[in-house]
Amino acid sequence: MTLIPKITTYHFVPDKYGPELLLDIGRIETLKNYVLDNTLHQLSFYEIIFITAGTGTFVLDENKISINPRTIIFTSPGQLRRWEIKTQVKGYALFFSIDFLHLFFSDELFLYRLQYFHQYSHPAGMQIGKTSFGKCLELLHDIEREVEQIQNDSNHLIRAILYQLLIILNRYYAGEYNIQRDTYVHPDFYRFRSLLEQKYLENQTVEAYTKMLNVSPGFFNKICRQFSGLSAQQMIHQKLISEIKKQLYQNKTAKEICYEFGFSDPSNFNRFFKKHTNTTPRQYRKRNIK
Template identity: 80%
Template sequence: MTSIPPIKTYNFLPCKYGSELLLDIGRIETLENYVLDSTLHQLSFYEIIFIKEGSGTFLLDENKISISPRTIIFTSPGQIRSWEIEQEVKGYTLFFEKDFLHLFFSDELFLYRFQYFHQYSHPAEMLIDETSFGKCLELLYEIEWEFEQLQNDSNHLIRSLLYQLLIVLNRYYAGVYNVQRDTYIHPDFYRFRSLLERRFLQDKTVEAYTKMLNVSPGFLNKICRQFSGLSAQQMIHQKLISEIKRQLYQNKSAKEICYEFGFSDPSNFNRFFKKLTNTTPHQYQKKI
């Protein structure tokens, strides 16, 4: 099996502007380092990419996203990415650490309120109309302007602009994919999503999560279907498949992944993967 280089991780630089500021903005065409990196890499922070011009492909985990004007791409920490540029890409990248928001709102699950982050059952991108994209750009211009003349209270103003932008994006995303548009989501649903992110290797049954959340299986399924369109078990399986594909993409063997993910033997692992993807791990790895 051909070896591939280790995946590099880009970390946030909190003191770039002197004092700690856990958010940054930049024009794609002028930034260096991780922006437009054509090799496999991951970020330790959140990023929203706004494409104004250009074409090509953005790989996010196993998903290939077409780059075109008015495309917005959402990425969460730890996702495997790379860029394949055909025509010069111009636009904005907005990136931030989760603490920039969740400490202010005293809610460590705050970013799970938005449909587009930590996404594995719906696309992590959307194409919107010119008017909607223009509204996003207006907010980005305001954030950019505040960075150009930073003051002692700028972090509060930038945070409020980011919050407004996240809500506007959530409404657009909900409209594009016909999902729950209100940022009010039942607390047990995003607690479940957060637990699933952290415990999918140890806990693969609905019962395990209902015990941790102290709710009934029927209730958990009801809120999962309401806010994601999937049952709780389907969400667990989607998360597992997403992570398995990520491991396969990094050239790990099916046998290695099988035991790392707690399957009893390779045949059970192969059956599980094929049932949900209509292909075997070996066939999937060969294809990519």
């Protein structure tokens, strides 16, 4: 019998500082029951982690990110996470709800324009130079000071600082992995990324998304390859595999997951999973869940 671990989900506390503030910042070394807990957990909000000291590994959806000074890690809602710490880790954890920015911007696709969130083909972490990291820390200190002395107009000032930080990080990330750095490429690509996060269970074909976006399959694949390096179908399949792996960590059978994801029968589900992972769902669960 395999013991399936319970996955803790952390939710945002909007009234922590009295007035609703959908953002928070904390020192990693003071958040031991949350940040440095080595059990499997997930968040219902966005987080950016800034490491100033310490070593170890951060596991995000089974991808391992090395922890070292000046490491920055980006996590999106729903991703499975676990800390594996070797030496004491210090730094900052910046959390925010998607609504914190939506209340400020008319652009609901803004977070999908940032290369490091909802990423399919590049790592969710990076290590940057001392000067660049110092610039990020200055902005974090500004946010920290404002949160500590919250005022009626603090949310406006904090959004402005966060916006600057997110854009700077997008430039660093694009430079690190040699990808498109502009936050404005083709809007249909960002709409697809947003739709895929919301509708992957009921829509798993290229045709379904071309109809929703009202574009041709050829154009659709062109913008996907241009801005992600993957075809539209590859992006859909990567999203499905990522979500299936999360379900395998839950106390669900492969048969239950199969029908939840719309496969006609377990054998088709097993073939699909093995094609994209070189292992069966059963083998994956046995290997990854201790």
